[in-house]
Amino acid sequence: MSSAPDHTLCFLLNDAARLLRKRFEQKARSFGLTRSQWQALAYLSRNEGVSQGALAELLDIEAITLGRIIDRLEVQQLVERRPHERDRRIWRLYLRDAARPLLEAIKPIAEETRQEAFAGVPEADRETLMRALDAMRLNLIDASAAPARDRERA
Incomplete structure (x- = not known):
């Protein structure tokens, strides 16, 4: 591979x-949501009850x-904020x-x-790519946590 x-x-x-994001947005435009709104809904669907700060992270x-994204999704009655029990x-x-039928409707587009x-x-290359990307992701999570671990030990 070239080093250009x-x-x-x-x-x-x-x-x-x-x-990928641009193409998804082109195909999903008819639903009337922005890419950021779709992304927030998708992450929220896997993390319901998460705090607003944690979702931002x-x-x-x-x-x-x-x-601001959540404000717009609330106006569209797709998301609701509930107060924390203790804070x-x-x-x-x-x-x-x-929101649930929208998320189901978007799956075929994704x-x-x-x-x-x-x-x-080829399928074999797809699988190799996915394994390599997942390994890279895990390596970077571990490397990012290393400075915090080092500080804790000091």
């Missing part, structure tokens, strides 16, 4: 992810940005019933987008 700037690991990962966005400063987030991305890529 457009063939570095970070560039390829970022560009592929950007193009999962999405890797600022809490204030997520706050009035914390809001827990939950899907409303209206699958079509994945199939477009993998067109012409």
Whole structure:
């Protein structure tokens, strides 16, 4: 593989992810939600009851940005904030019933987008890519935790 700037690991990962998001957004436009709103709903569906701050961290966005996204989703009656049982400063987030059919309806679009991305890529290469990316993800999680562990030991 060439070492040209457009063939570095970070560039390829970022560009592929950007193009996947762009294509998904093109296909899902008719639902009237932004990519950020879809992403918030998708993460929330796997983490119901999460605090707004924790969801912002999962999405890797600022809490204030997520706050605006959640405000819009609340207006559309797709998400609700509930107060934390013991801390009035914390809001827990939950899907409303209206969000669930939307999330089901979007699954075929997400699958079509994945199939477009993998067109012409043999199944064995797909599996190798997924294993390699998962290993990289786990390595980076571990490496990111190492400085905190080192500080705790000191």
